[in-house]
């Protein structure tokens with residue numbers, strides 16, 4: 001089931017198989033039953049040949065240090081800036097008009113809605129976005145010395161990596177009211193973010209935090225964030241820790257606040273390519289570099305967020321066929337994208 005309308009992205013459909021190599025990518029590709037069965041068979045075989053619990057320990061216990069090594073090796077060169085963010089998540093765009101392409105009507109519409117909501121709420125001195133709430137001003141809720149305590153709009157990215165999401169958001173919005181928090185459990189990743197030329201302490205604050213740890217404290221108080229961004233991060237957690245991690249994050253959201261989520265989907269090409277012996281448990285793997293990855297169904301994503309009391313605004317499977325035209329190779333990508341909102345009181 002698909003919920004939530006999908007804007008802008010996803011408009012090139014493959015209707016004639018003979019034309020598959022005419023473009024680099026095709027959107028919303030239907031899978032045949034055969035293909036689905038084949039994927040099921042591959043993943044069942046992987047699970048049957050899963051590694052022993054003893055061998056798993058190395059990856060589970062040292063998960064953050066494998067990511068440290070990853071960033072030591074790749075620096076900030078591995079992930080590309082997430083420029084699709086603003087077509088998939090127009091909620092992220094705040095008030096600046098200058099940087100948007102004028103013909104992007106969907107984004108413009110979202111911005112107008114934002115500004116209208118903001119105006120309506122300003123008169124009541126309440127939290128501004130995405131919906132008004134009856135709490136006292138967020139400025140009063142935050143400790144004065146916490147970076148971002150004077151901002152009226154606060155986002156946090158979890159698992160920020162080298163900053164391929166936060167820097168595009170900072171560049172595109174330019175909203176002086178917006179403050180961005182960014183956390184990652186890899187110290188090396190956080191150091192990369194802090195040493196980036198666009199890291200501006202008046203607009204953002206990066207810190208080390210492990211979302212699967214129930215002992216650690218977030219630096220900001222409950223109900224202080226408007227948006228939490230989770231892009232390819234939940235998949236790095238053990239399935240059994242996902243619910244508690246999301247519950248901790250939900251406490252930080254203001255009523256009306258949103259979680260914007262995108263992650264690996266079940267039977268993505270990356271899953272089907274795992275060799276025997278890389279599987280820890282069903283749909284959960286370790287890559288060659290020791291980092292961990294889970295592949296979600298829509299229902300699993302729905303379950304983890306709605307169990308934490310959030311309301312579903314979008315939950316879609318993005319199936320894309322990427323094509324290497326030179327080598328005539330077809331790559332079937334699957335991602336789950338979702339938006340969940342904390343109910344207003």
Ligand SMILES: C[S@@+](CC[C@H](N)C(=O)[O-])C[C@H]1O[C@@H](n2cnc3c(N)ncnc32)[C@H](O)[C@@H]1O
Pocket residue numbers: 067079082158159160161162163164165183184185186189209210211212213230231232233236237
């Ligand atoms: C696939 S990378 C994605 C990075 C970034 N979100 C992006 O899209 O470019 C996953 C990131 O999540 C971080 N991560 C994994 N598990 C985490 C946890 N339990 N707490 C905080 N960060 C975590 C990793 O260190 C890594 O930087």
